[in-house]
Amino acid sequence: MPAVLARPWPAFLLRKVFEFVLALLALVVLTFIMVHLVPGDPARVIAGMDASAEQVEATRGRLGLDRPVLVQFWDYFVGVLTLDLGNSWRRPTTEVADVIVARLPFTASIALIGIAITVLVSLALGLLVAGLTRGNRNQWLDSGFGWITASALALPVYVIGAILIVVFAVNWGLLPAGGANQLTSYILPTTAIAIGPICSMSRMVRREAAVVLEQDYMRTARGWRISTARQYSKHAVPNLLSSTLTLSGLILAAMIGGAIIVETVFSWPGLGRTVVESIIERDFGLTRGIILTIGALAITANVIIDILLALVDPRTLRAGKALT
Known part of the structure; x- marks a missing residue:
C-alpha cells in the first residue's frame, strides 16, 4: 500500500x-x-x-x-x-428529498449551461483581445475592454437580470420574463448568471494570453507561418487551460450560490428560489436540506475540476504532493 x-x-x-x-x-x-x-x-x-x-x-x-x-x-x-433529509417543517407530509429532486434539475441546468458559456466565451474573448493588442497595438481596444468588463463586474446580478428583463422581455418582447415553460426561458437567466463570470474570466485569460503569446514557442510558430487558428488551438489554449479550470471551479461554486438571486428575479423553479421561500416561511427543515445540497454540489464540482486540472496539467499532482 x-x-x-x-x-x-x-x-x-x-x-x-x-x-x-x-x-x-x-x-x-x-x-x-x-x-x-x-x-x-x-x-x-x-x-x-x-x-x-x-x-x-x-x-x-x-x-x-x-x-x-x-x-x-x-x-x-x-x-x-442514507439520503433521508426528513420532512418539511411547514408541510409534514412533504419530504425534503422529493422537493430537492424536483427542483435540482432547474438549478443544475442554468449553472452548467452558464459555466459552459463562461468558459467558451471567456477563452475566445480573452484570446481575441490579447491577439489584437499584442505588441502594444490597438490600445483603445485594451482600454475599452478593461473599462467595459470592470463596469459589468460592478453591477449586481439582480441588476443585470432586471436590465435583461426590461430590454428583451418588456421593451422588445423577444423572450419570456420568467418561468421555465419553454426553451427560450433559459436564455435570460443563464445570460444573467454568466455575464459577471465572463467578465472576470476573460480579463484573466487576456492577461495570461498576453504572456503566452510572447513566449518563444509562439514566436517560432509565427515564424514558421503556422495559421493563427492552429497557433491558438494547439499552442496557446492548452497553456491557458490550467488557470482557466482553476478559476472555473470557483466561478461554478459562485454560480450555484448566485442562482438563489437569479431564480428569484426570473421566477425560476429551482433550488435558489425554493430556499428563499423556505426562509420566508421559516421552514428550517427544507432550508437546511437545500443548503446542504447546494454546498455538496459546490464541493463536488471543485473536486471534479481539480481532477480535470490534474489530467490537463500533471504538474499539479507533484505540486499538491509538495504542499502536503
Missing part, C-alpha cells in the same frame, strides 16, 4: 477523497447548528405565535427538538448518509 501511495495519481486521489469527506462533514455540522442558531424557539415559530403551550410542545416533539442535541445530530447525520 505505501508503494502505491507513493505514486502521484493514487496519492492525489486519496488526498482529494479526504478533503471531500472533510468538507462534507463540516457542511453537515454547519447546516445542523444553523437551525439552533436561529433567534427564538423554532417550535414556537412553526406552531405560530398564538399557539398554546401544549401545541408548541407537540410541535417540538414532532420536529424532534425535545431530544438532546447530540441525539438530534446523530439522527440528522444518519439521515444524510
